[in-house]
Amino acid sequence: MELLCGWGGAGAFSDGKLTLSPRVGGFLSDFIAEPELKDLIRQADETYLSFGAPPEVLGRSSDRTEALYREAKLAGLEFIPQEIRHLGTENCLPLLTRMRESLGKKVEVFFETPVKELRAEDGRARGVLLGDGSSVEGEFVVCGPGRVGAAWIKNELERLEIPSVPSPVDIGVRVEAPAPILQKLTDLAYEAKLIYYSKTFDERVRTFCMNPYGEVVTETIEDIVTVNGHSYARKRTENTNFAVLVSSAFTEPFRDPIGYGKYIARLANLLGQGVIVQRLGDLLDGRRSTPDRIQRCITRPTLASAAPGDLSFVLPYRHLKSIIEMLEAMDRITPGIFSRHTLLYGVEVKFYTNRVKTSPALETRVQNLFLIGDGAGITRGLMQASISGMLAAEEILRRMK
Template identity: 50%
Template sequence: MREKVDVAVIGCGEAGIYAAYELTRLNPGLKVLVLEKGRDIYSRSCPIVAGKVRECVQCPVCDTMCGFGGAGAFSDGKFNFTTAFGGWLTDFMPAKEVMDLIGYVDEINVAHGATEEVYSTSSPAAKALEKKALEFDLHLLQARCKHLGTENNLRILQNIFEDMKDRVDFRFNTEVDKIENLGEEGYRLTTAKGDEVDCGWLVAGPGRSGAEWFANQCKGLGIQLINNQVDIGVRVELPARVFEHITDVVYESKLVYRTKQYGDQVRTFCMNPYGHVVAENVEGINTVNGHSYADPALQSENTNFALLVSNRFTEPFNEPYRYGKHIASLSNMLAGGVLVQRFGDLVKGVRSNDHRMSKSFTRPTLTAAVPGDLSLALPKRQLDDIIEMIYQLDKLAPGTANYDTLLYGAEVKFYSSRLALSGELETALPRFFAIGDGAGVTRGLAQAGASGVKVAQVITRRLKEIGK
């Protein structure tokens, strides 16, 4: 079967949702089709989260990563008002425009049930914390932040879906196999089911799980790719009290440190006070992430956060995504899934096992993680960077380097090889736009949503220019 639409959107993550939302708001009657290989927001359910299994069962399509809301649907819903992190949209447009777009996305969220409470960075306590961090050569990147909460994030997305479903054609459980350039006629998408969709305008927001597929499609279309960074590291879990004096002041604290041994940059990422460590499945590779609920009844006694080492490669290497997957697959090979080790065991050079873990004062919230040895999975350079960073954090938050601090691995943030895009996020092919994390231009809820809105506004302006 072949059909024709005005605009086709690939991917129903944060970027794709806001692109379709704004397109249909500004252009009533425009035929917008969203193709998503995952399920709708009501049908997504990870067997691990549901308590049906302890370990990943390799679902053909991962409900944690795919479906309405993308990977962000089951995140703890941090919404950061900043251009300092969360993406690279300022490479394409002025910082003020990015902030205006982020503010508009927040307005949409609030209209659909998001909190209006914001963690400020201007308080005396926040300024004092920033100064204290500098004493230890730790650089605190602060931003106004909203914590939506994992459970509230889902509710907001459900409300947005209900608002959109009558004006947007959503096709769930529909994977796009191929993108074909039809020249002036636009583009043809062929699905895994064999159906074809022709569109005059194409917006690609494949998300993290579709990043490798999208990069291959772009290569086939002759679109230039630029190496993007790969972030490799671990998720740290420790008693919440260790970081309370930080997380009570700035909920999302990003601490950046340049190691003395190698001069590499290490950063904290995705801080989850009183949160839970969770497993993710990215195209058959088990990685680790963190959640945090707004409801105190659902919270744990621990805080978790990622420690990531950023690596940016140069020619001739051009497959950063595959490199990250390879590192993650090593820990999968050793543990059959996510691996966990006590910090003291790692430094001592011994493998954590069930007996040693049973003596730990810090109890893991991801009970399916298998005790093991991270030094057999992570490259030495990244591991040395992480250990140095933990000792440095211990100066700001004493207790970080405790023997029983837990390290889960591997945590890998996959970013597609970045596309060469215009300031309007358009590829070298006319009327073909790329947005969100899977296109390598964002890495968080706020900027992903902003990228979708931007493209919708660009398409709307051009439609008016040609009188449609």
Template identity: 50%
Template sequence: MSKDYDIIVVGAGPAGIFACLELCHAGLNVLLLDKGREINARLCPIQRGGARCVLCSPCHLVSGFGGAGAFSDGKLTLSTKVGGRLPELVGLAQTEELVDYVDSIYLKFGAPHKVYGTGEEIIPLERQATLAGLKLIPVRLRHLGTEKCYQVLEAMHNFLSSKIEIRLGTAAKNIIVDEDNVQGIETSDGERLRCRYLILAPGREGSEWLVNEVKRLKLTLNSNPIDVGVRVEVPMVIMEKLTSVLYEAKLEFYSQSFDDRVRTFCMCPGGEVIMESTGGSDPVVTVNGVGYAKAKTKNTNFAILVGTTFTEPFHEPIAYGKYLARLANILSGSVLVQRLGDLMDGRRSTLSRIQHSLIEPSLKTATPGDLSFALPYRYLKSIVEMLQAMDKLAPGVASPHTLLYGIEVKFYSSQLELTSCLESKISNMFACGDGAGISRGLVQASVSGVVAARE
């Protein structure tokens, strides 16, 4: 049995949601499809008191309405300098215009009006970063917090539910194509859903599925970098001079030993370190961070990620990242935590050493251990060098008591060849968001959904 739609959108993350927000007034028959649950039903067992990730399929933290960003701390980066490659695809001027447009929609659905990163106090911070061998990338940033992010997404769901069909708990299996023209989607339970236009926004969790489908359809793929690193946790006061002005300090560094690009990512003042599953056909457990509108801990956490772009003959960056994460899972049962001082001394952390630390870990279920058994020397060396550089900007970052959780991996789908309106070589099939290798954050993912929908 098949059903016909004008447009099917696969993936209910920010790219898919904003595509639907753009389409819902056009009088079209639109279906939004996602294998996860409604946002109020996305309950992780760990959030309900479980000690370990049990690899739910799909993972409730990364699948369902709102996507992987639903339980993030909701940072809306209002800049084209970071967050994806849309400027090179659709042009800088149009991307800037659409960033403002998307921001106005977030405000309409309840995002707070306060914006960080706009004052003159940024100038001395940039100078201090330069003297430390770091590049500070100042960006305008609107912070929702995990609670407000949930409320904004719930409001979007309520708005869309009366205007389009939203089908959750249903996975896309195969893209249906006939002579380079898209025909629809076959679901995992065998139902064939036909459409005139198909927008693929599967998110990071669905990137592996999209890559496999693109290969099956014999479309051209270009490898994206993979980001591998750790989640760092320090006392909140250490980062306060940066976070009070910027909320998130986006710092970039090139390691002395390998000239690898290293960067901070997802800084969460007063937040918590969490574990999550990558989902997909071969899930592993990684770490992430969340922050709240009001601080819940006395710590600040952030990722330090080392970017790697593989060259010939290797074309499996996602598999490589999962392999490293699996090593940490094997060693710990889930996630490792190690004091920086223990790493520098060449010894594992123990429970007693963690308990004697100046920092109370926010992820209580992490297993004390040795990250050098999970991360290659090249990554660890680059991470330590960046922490030492950051210590000149924010003294205390490279303290022996600093906690490192591992590992954190950011998977970005291989880049599908797309036009400036994000259409693929298959007529009427569009791709957008993080899962398509277009964006690396909420705002550019949202913008990419708008671009695909407008075409």
């Protein structure tokens, strides 16, 4: 089953975290004032609620979250409070199905119809060229290729001479530990956003996609198998998982961070024939994990297909060192996470489209060509991706009046 393409993209089979904070999930605040962005978040949230999103909001601020913020500072971490509406993996697909059924009464939706090229003439959008050689003409073109389309849209931007700059690539591991170890964080924040700057390399390291009582899963991008995680609203495991990602921004002359990330992921696949799992203790001792060592681990892996191995053969030293330092810092606020029984799965990679200079409505220098979602390299999460579509739609409606 394809998890990253189709209706809803990666969101259809994610665990559906709708972040209600303007500081999380993208960079729309770079050109939208915070009060306006908060109002757009409210509008998008109301839409999700109308299609069946649960009413409960997690991670609301309290005296305890303020105490956690101070505790994180003392550990060398930045804790970013956020409110989340958690759909749950089992609820995303039904919700998106209801959205599709509603839109199906108003628009035509074509599946398995790949777009080969964006068409433009005299600086204006003209439509798209399909993979079978046919064309679809239109006065406006809204392009939302998602992360899986990052390489394709990069090539299209270059062909259309639309300036862009490479976005960072996030490379790291999926961490899994017994849920009680992280309960202090997940009870307060559900998904704790923590940022750390490594002492050795001054690299930006962050937690991402924390899944209380969740499970580790694989995802496929082209021919590459990487790792991810999700959690259900009702079904529970005994573990919590989250990603620790190191952001790498490259300088000239290198301009292919996507290719670099794919290279690292392919290396893991070469060594482990898929995803590799390693005990933190084995990594620190400079030895690979074996099936027997994983069997003796008190953290029971939720991804049974992961191959025991050695991540030091895959991840660059600066990444491994930064990840280890991050887990050491986290151990000061969540004792036990830096245990030898903590499991590390690799690799997890987040590809981002080149950052494109756009108008606040996400229009490119090609008139009437809009890039939404991760297409412009500006959004990251479901909520800001949703809002980007609203911005483009409102501008198109204004011009059509």
